[in-house]
Amino acid sequence: METLSGFQENLTAIAQRSAAIKSACSNEESTKLYLVLPVIGALGYDYTDPFVVQPEYAADFRNEMPERVDYVVMADGNPVIAIECKKVGTDLSANRGQLRTYFSALQTVHLGIMTDGIRFEFFVDCENPNVMDQEPFLTLDMEAATRSPIPADVIEALSLISRSNFHPDVIAEAAEERLVAKRLRAVLMQEVREPSDELCRLVLQRVGMRNVRRTSIQTRYSSLIRSAFEDALVLPVLDKLRSLQARKTPEIAQEVETAQRIVTTDRELAVYRYVCRRLAYLAADEYQFAAVERVQHKDYVGKFVVYYERERKGRLFDFIEGSNGYDKFIFPEPFGEIITNSMSDIDQALKTTFTQRIRELASAKASEAKQLQTA
Known part of the structure; x- marks a missing residue:
């Protein structure tokens, strides 16, 4: 695979093009052809080779009129990535159930991608084998990539999914770490906005204040702790701004x-x-x-x-x-x-x-x- 910087430049170029032509992708087929396939190609999978990428792959226990995945990525003759595509602008969260069924039907699939050609959501089965997790461990927003660089951690995670680096165990480990980190951020942001009594007690104990009344926490100390969190959260931002000014x-x-x-x-x-x-x-x-x-x-x-x-x-x-x-x-x-x-x-x-x-x-x-x- 190309270097990470080259990989990022390639994806950014695709994002710019996708943002410019998405209005012309009025149905699912044009979305797949013009928006999805270029990203599959950027990950190193040759979508012109049926031994690498297969469209409309049967993914059902029924023999008559089975469900079909829009695309699967193959490895050693078995599907390893299932890709479900929707028309640009579709609410992906409302259609995740469809991708979830493919995890159960295709036992060799442990990575799924849900996309409308602009937003790509990546799922694994960390919690239970062949049962897709409820939330994506990684999201690639092509529209956001036209406004600012794709984050380095997203590029690194995508590189693990590329053909040259693909290994299910490595992806599963990285996915679990990202999911835990994501949940921790959500919990911490909630605590920053509205510190719980439990957290306030813990923080106050760390500064030597014990046996503080609950009413005192709610009327006095909660707001002080919230302000302290605000300052702590933005210090890295301010430090970077100061360093830019110093240049x-x-x-x-x-x-x-x-x-x-x-x-x-x-x-x-x-x-x-x-x-x-x-x-x-x-x-x-x-x-x-x-x-x-x-x-x-x-x-x-x-x-x-x-x-x-x-x-x-x-x-x-x-x-x-x-x-x-x-x-x-x-x-x-x-x-x-x-x-x-x-x-x-x-x-x-x-x-x-x-x-x-x-x-x-x-x-x-x-x-x-x-x-x-x-x-």
Whole structure:
């Protein structure tokens, strides 16, 4: 197989093309032909060779009119991967039962893929042999791959599924680790949002506070622990942002500062740090959490601008520091001006605007990629 970086570049190129042509894939057959088969090929499986990939493979105990898998990947004459395809835009979670039956019918299959050509969900049978797990251990989102690089851990997991590296035992072990990690993240995120009494007691004991009343935990310490979690979660993000800022050439930074005569105040930096911390906490998913790294700021005379990726198209708000303790935040409509002495008052406007900017810029990038392909 090619190097991991080459593998990632190949998948990213396929993702760009898939995003550009998916609107033309109006049925299941076109989805399979134009969106699914290229990904199968990228994994190293020659879909033009019937000894490697077979379409419409019988997967049922019945001899008359058996159920058929859209594709199976073969190894030593036996099916080892079952691939069930649906039309672009189909709710995959509502159709997992169909793929689950193939695990029972095909005893040599221990890996299944459910896809609509844009989203690829990968399942194994970790909990019970030949019984497909309830949740995928790996998801490849081709649309997200047009907005940001495919995560390294996803690339590594996909490489294990490739033809050159395929080994069921290795995949099963990696899948189990990913599933446990996924569940742990879900539990921890829930604890961060609403710390349980049990966790609060444990944390308080670690800092030397024992026999704390339940009412005290709920009225006082729970919010303190939640804030501490917020800070701890986003420190890696802030560290990365600081390292990126440090890479700027000192001479250039000095020239810009001298030319513009602008000094970024402690209050403005505090606003920026608050925005990064709150967006990481309010993120709806891992993609939004990762997007916080691309939130930036720029100082002007009289105002401080916070934006996502692009200063104009990604503008989140303008900040104007007040002299009387009340600051002004100017958001796009429908929020407009928010004058406050408490930054928590901007949370709703911040979350909504951030989500909207991510969606708008992703759409703009997809449109630009399509124009380049048709040029």
